[in-house]
Amino acid sequence: MPNPSINPDAVKENALSLAAALGIELERAAELLNAHVMVTHDTGDPSAVFIAAEARALLARTLQHVDDVASKAVCVELVIGDALPQSTGTILWLSIESGMAVIARERRTGATETRLHPAVLFVAACYATAAVVREVIGDGMPLPRRERIVLNLEALGISEALAKRTIDLGHAYLAGAGAIGTGFLWCLRWFAVHGILNIVDFDWVKSRNLNRQLWYGPADIMRRKAERLAALAQGSFPELVLKPRVAQLQDLSDKDGDPQWLRRLIVAVDSRAARRTLQSELPGEVFDASTTDIREIIVHTNRQPTPLACMECIYPRNAQEDTRARSIAAALGVTVNDIRRGIIDQAAARLIIGRYPERNLTEESLIGEAYDSLFKSLCAQAALRSADQQQVFAPFAFVSALAGALLAIETVRRVGGEPVSYNYWRVSPWEPFDIRLQRRIPASAECEICANPVIRQVAAQVWESRQ
Ligand SMILES: [Zn+2]
Known part of the structure; x- marks a missing residue:
């Protein structure tokens, strides 16, 4: 029987992820998944x-x-x-x-x-x-x-009392309507959530995203993720207004003068660098979940002002990331500074198209896409030969969905007033989750945000009075 949930691009995306994770040939991975x-x-x-x-x-x-x-x-x-x-x-x-x-x-x-x-x-x-x-x-x-x-x-931690409680999200922002962002809303709809949620994403739904991004189907391909997710999910949220925002979060005009700006930020973007950029916007509260290809999920939260870790502490720029940025830059024919900006602009799109004429790429499909996301798809086979590039592969649907679900549960528990003592949880989708891995991580002395007394003071001034 044909499977309507998956198309050839999504099939290939899964095979690439599996081949990379197992260190096997693409053909063998495709055979296993068939x-x-x-x-x-x-x-x-x-x-x-x-x-x-x-x-x-x-x-x-x-x-x-x-x-x-x-x-x-x-x-x-x-x-x-x-x-x-x-x-x-x-x-x-x-x-x-x-x-x-x-x-x-x-x-x-x-x-x-x-x-x-x-x-x-x-x-x-x-x-x-x-x-x-x-x-x-x-x-x-x-x-x-x-x-x-x-x-x-x-x-x-979903007690019967919490399950019945009204969860007032206030005026919140969701950064990222990809695999984790869609998983987040998939799960959040089972709670009584009120308020306004801005869904912020500049990207389009791609054919290959259908392997892991819930809600989206073939009719959504090449339409904006933020708009499609808001439209598809709104019917499941009678008391929560979903507002699509086609932009990068740091470019939104709300930033100038809106007192609700980033009071609550839910992070579902797809790279470490993007997380650091978001943290540097000094959000009041952060609820974050990330995946490391198909192997691991990290759930993190912080609330300013705090002596505990922020996203910059949890996802510091590391040597592996620098190596990867150089690899991606070389593979795509752009500069490392382009990669650090995170998102492909028109000039870079033209360079990438020139580099891969046989792939039938278009400017429209590339502009606004994250370099990491493109690289996951384009250069996966080459990356199989290089250990330092293994972290960039897209996860399977159930890995991202689990990350999104844990993100929704964390958000509901904390916003719903449950006492939660940890700020970091590492979870494997292949082994039972273990609450002994829930940890309370202090801010890093190396963190460009937490270790900077001026930034700390600003964060304290902005958020101490409003929490
Ligand atoms: Zn920090």
Whole structure:
């Protein structure tokens, strides 16, 4: 059966990511992802119905075939709740009991629980999707693989009281309507959120983005992400006004004199450099999630004034990034200073088009795109041969979606007034999240923002009086 969620560009994007992560040839990666899987669930169990739908959607953006009917071609089947497998493939069982989700090769009896919040069930769906993809990838590959994944869903901190609470976002900004930004709104809609959210992104939806950017479909290609995401998601937010802003955040005119400017900033951009640029705008509160290709997610928050780390502390400019900037500049035929600006302008677009005449690139499709994003797509095969470039590959849908979901949960917990003591959490999509990795990281003495007494004083003056 054809899979409507994925197109040839998105298929290729997934294969590039997998090839880079595993250090294998592109053809082999494409072969692995051209797999048939199934999701079977107890149709009388609402939690199982919910997880099955989300897992199917995430799988359909990653693998070529998510089948409805059993056949010999099915290599992995996810069975959710009290249901029987239908295929002869490897069976992964997902059950939820007492706030714990278990994904395992062994069957556990019992229905899933009905009282769990959709955001929490979605996190379970992301991990179940990862487990299926990991099973499809098979033995001998450098990604963690576990017989059993046990997720303590209660540790995500969505109490029944919080789930019922009205969350007033006030006048907030979301920087980035790509993979993490779309995942954020996908999950945020399950909470009672009020206020205004400016969705800030200059970029267009690209064909290859469909492998990981939720909400978007083929009809959105070459339309502005900010406008499409606001239009597609607004119906799910009766009390939150989504305002599309086609711009880079630092160029918005609100900056001049609006007292609500960056009181609350949700960060879902796709590079370390962009995060530092955003932090230098001195936002009041930052909620941030990032992915390192398909391997890792970082969740970070800060609120000024604070002795704790900011994004510049968490994502300092490092030697690897400098090397990568030089590699990207060389590959695209632009300067390192161009790369540091983050976004492709017209002059750079012309240089890149000249460099890759066979790729049929257009100025329209390049201007406004992040260099990192373009490089992820254009130079992936070349980067396979160079270890220092491995961090630039796009994640799979379930990795970005998990990052977006954790970002939404963090935002809701903190804005909703729950006491949260950590400011940094490192999470793997392949292994159970571990709250022992939640840490409280102080500001760095090397940070250009936190270690500068003048900037600290300005941040204190701006935000101390308003929090
Ligand atoms: Zn800092």
